[in-house]
Amino acid sequence: MSRLIACWMRRVGRCTAALLVPLLMVTAAYGAEVGSYRGGRIDPQAPAVMVVPQGHNAAAFYDGVRRSLYAPGVTSIQTPEANVLIQSEGNTWRQIRNGPITVWGGWLILAVMVAITLFYLVKGTIKLHEPTTGRKLLRFTVYERLVHWVVAISFVLLALTGLSLLFGKHLIEPIFGTSVNAALLWVAKNVHNYTGPLFGFFLVLMIVRWAKDNLFTSVDWLWAKKFGGLLSGEEIPSGRFNFGEKFWFWVGVTVLGLTITVTGLILDFPLFGQTRQDMQLAHIFHASAALFMIAMAFGHIYIGTIGSEGSLEGMKTGYVDEAWAKQHHAVWYQEITGRRQ
Amino acid sequence: MCNRKIVALFCGLTGLLLTACTEKPQTYTPGVSTAASDPPPYATPPFAGNRSAWEAAVSTRMKGQNEYVRVQ
Amino acid sequence: MARMKFVCDAERCINCNGCVTACKNEHEVPWGIQRRRVVTLNEGQPGEKSISVACMHCSDAPCMAVCPTNCFYRTEEGLVLHDKDKCIGCGYCFYACPFGAPQFPNGASAFAARGKMDKCTFCAGGPGENGSEEELKKYGRNRLAEGKLPLCAEMCSTKALIAGDAEVLSDIMRERVLRRGYGAELWGWRVAYGDGKQAQRGQRVHAPEKP
Ligand code: HEM
Ligand code: SF4
Numbered sequence: 001m002s003r004l005i006a007c008w009m010r011r012v013g014r015c016t017a018a019l020l021v022p023l024l025m026v027t028a029a030y031g032a033e034v035g036s037y038r039g040g041r042i043d044p045q046a047p048a049v050m051v052v053p054q055g056h057n058a059a060a061f062y063d064g065v066r067r068s069l070y071a072p073g074v075t076s077i078q079t080p081e082a083n084v085l086i087q088s089e090g091n092t093w094r095q096i097r098n099g100p101i102t103v104w105g106g107w108l109i110l111a112v113m114v115a116i117t118l119f120y121l122v123k124g125t126i127k128l129h130e131p132t133t134g135r136k137l138l139r140f141t142v143y144e145r146l147v148h149w150v151v152a153i154s155f156v157l158l159a160l161t162g163l164s165l166l167f168g169k170h171l172i173e174p175i176f177g178t179s180v181n182a183a184l185l186w187v188a189k190n191v192h193n194y195t196g197p198l199f200g201f202f203l204v205l206m207i208v209r210w211a212k213d214n215l216f217t218s219v220d221w222l223w224a225k226k227f228g229g230l231l232s233g234e235e236i237p238s239g240r241f242n243f244g245e246k247f248w249f250w251v252g253v254t255v256l257g258l259t260i261t262v263t264g265l266i267l268d269f270p271l272f273g274q275t276r277q278d279m280q281l282a283h284i285f286h287a288s289a290a291l292f293m294i295a296m297a298f299g300h301i302y303i304g305t306i307g308s309e310g311s312l313e314g315m316k317t318g319y320v321d322e323a324w325a326k327q328h329h330a331v332w333y334q335e336i337t338g339r340r341q
Numbered sequence: 342m343c344n345r346k347i348v349a350l351f352c353g354l355t356g357l358l359l360t361a362c363t364e365k366p367q368t369y370t371p372g373v374s375t376a377a378s379d380p381p382p383y384a385t386p387p388f389a390g391n392r393s394a395w396e397a398a399v400s401t402r403m404k405g406q407n408e409y410v411r412v413q
Numbered sequence: 414m415a416r417m418k419f420v421c422d423a424e425r426c427i428n429c430n431g432c433v434t435a436c437k438n439e440h441e442v443p444w445g446i447q448r449r450r451v452v453t454l455n456e457g458q459p460g461e462k463s464i465s466v467a468c469m470h471c472s473d474a475p476c477m478a479v480c481p482t483n484c485f486y487r488t489e490e491g492l493v494l495h496d497k498d499k500c501i502g503c504g505y506c507f508y509a510c511p512f513g514a515p516q517f518p519n520g521a522s523a524f525a526a527r528g529k530m531d532k533c534t535f536c537a538g539g540p541g542e543n544g545s546e547e548e549l550k551k552y553g554r555n556r557l558a559e560g561k562l563p564l565c566a567e568m569c570s571t572k573a574l575i576a577g578d579a580e581v582l583s584d585i586m587r588e589r590v591l592r593r594g595y596g597a598e599l600w601g602w603r604v605a606y607g608d609g610k611q612a613q614r615g616q617r618v619h620a621p622e623k624p
């Protein structure tokens with residue numbers, strides 16, 4: 001039975017990968033499509049003027065206006081982009097947000113939740129093989145723990161509030177009604193908008209602090225090949241951070257985290273002449289990257305709590321037991337104690 | 342065994358939940374309002390529920406926009 | 414009564430901005446918001462065209478589709494109205510609207526702290542009692558409940574901008590096009606009202622092909 005599920009697990013893993021790649025590709029393709037519209041911008045190559053002959057069919061001209069082929073018009077209204085008669089990319093953005101981002105993003109998160117639940121049911125917690133020694137090693141300084149927890153707590157807040165903006169209409173509203181949903185979303189939007197920059201600032205501190213210890217070394221190759229022994233139960237030696245943690249650090253925290261932060265700040269501070277098109281693109285990248293990061297964070301949170309005995313202690317108290325260090329980070333253990341196993 | 346059933350059930354239910362996340366059709370059905378609390382324009386004084394009187398009033402104004410009729 | 418729509422006849426609009434001013438005044442629209450605006454294409458060139466644009470009250474409205482709080486609703490006459498009490502000022506309707514109709518009183522401010530969205534109501538107010546003080550403050554005057562049409566259209570001096578039942582507007586436009594012999598294109602109609610039955614109704618206003 002458990003073998004069957006383990007085999008299943010591998011399949012789910014492969015399927016998730018098979019889902020991720022097309023999702024990324026479609027997001028990129030859609031992004032390019034939105035980008036291909038030139039609404040709101042004066043295209044240097046576009047003819048500034050297209051003469052509509054009087055008394056003839058002007059349908060082609062209006063079609064061109066619709067597709068933003070010409071320079072925008074002139075208006076006496078002073079609000080930004082008031083001279084743009086029509087921006088068809090607004091509806092394209094609507095289709096992307098309400099289509100792939102909502103539906104596929106939802107699937108992604110559910111798939112990861114199911115996969116982790118299955119993994120836990122089959123494999124359970126990774127236990128310490130040897131009894132704890134009572135001798136403690138310093139793993140994270142106060143500064144490191146502070147940075148980690150500010151990022152973690154603000155991340156969870158941002159994820160919950162961000163997801164409720166995207167899914168509240170589908171999950172909260174049918175149960176509690178429009179007014180409750182609207183009130184919750186008002187809180188969510190404000191919490192999200194004010195927590196964002198805090199998250200971004202501490203995220204940068206985190207990247208700076210841990211980048212060096214996350215550089216890839218030769219031992220990582222073995223870990224990656226054996227998937228950290230997560231399936232076999234083997235313990236693969238690693239430095240201060242193992243390959244899994246490094247992958248999360250570079251792909252999740254650094255690439256996705258910075259993408260979310262940069263696009264989030266663009267959305268948060270519409271003070272620098274952002275056009276609607278800028279906001280649409282920023283939103284698509286923000287929401288897609290956020291959904292991927294949430295999916296990855298599930299794995300990170302799982303392994304840091306119920307997935308592996310003794311891991312949480314390090315980030316809570318700053319110290320880990322020697323037995324834990326030996327089992328999970330043999331190379332690091334050797335480096336800081338000078339002792340071989 | 343039981344595990345597998347639970348998992349299958351879980352997958353099925355979450356799948357169902359997600360199908361609810363697609364866009365709902367929002368087509369317009371003439372004469373149907375989706376407002377939670379907005380009385381139709383003819384419901385209150387001066388028309389006080391007399392729908393045909395209201396329709397006649399706006400209709401006159403609509404047709405009055407055609408100056409070819411007015412100047413003839 | 415069927416579907417309420419706007420038509421702006423670009424062959425007639427003279428860019429006087431009367432509709433813009435009338436709307437501002439009638440509804441005491443806050444600073445920085447124009448529910449209606451006139452855009453001139455090919456300005457100063459032969460073939461210059463001016464078009465008055467506000468919310469088109471779209472059939473498959475993008476604003477409605479993206480609103481996280483679902484605060485939009487559609488009235489019996491097909492108008493797209495919205496509830497300011499439920500609006501969180503996220504700006505999504507503004508990103509999605511093809512016509513630039515939704516606007517915000519605070520303008521662009523830090524932390525996206527926009528006020529409640531405001532847009533053209535087809536002079537039909539909003540939720541709550543018709544013609545009440547509260548409705549007036551939040552949404553402007555409810556002319557429809559007074560048996561009147563949108564002010565912007567009613568005061569248009571050239572009758573470029575007309576508003577009302579789609580069928581009546583079609584009849585007016587058809588007669589116009591037949592008399593002057595050109596200029597049947599209804600700007601923005603297909604975007605706002607789609608290709609379905611309603612567009613077919615729109616098709617009727619096209620002038621017969623001339624040999
Ligand atoms: C990693 C943490 C974050 C997550 C998980 C996250 C997630 C999300 C999600 C899912 C949405 C909703 C998309 C939709 O409704 O279509 C959203 C919107 C948004 N996010 Fe984030 N976000 C994060 C970080 C940030 C940061 C760092 C900022 C700003 C610096 C930010 C600013 C925004 C803004 C302004 C919006 C638009 C929401 C609105 O205008 O009401 N987010 N975010
Ligand atoms: S014109 Fe804009 S605001 Fe009006 S219904 Fe269409 S999408 Fe919504």
Ligand code: SF4
Nearest residue numbers: 480500501503504506
């Ligand atoms: S700004 Fe208001 S009306 Fe517009 S999408 Fe957001 S909540 Fe809805």
Ligand code: SF4
Nearest residue numbers: 436533535536563565
């Ligand atoms: S219909 Fe009324 S609210 Fe809309 S633009 Fe005209 S005057 Fe303004």
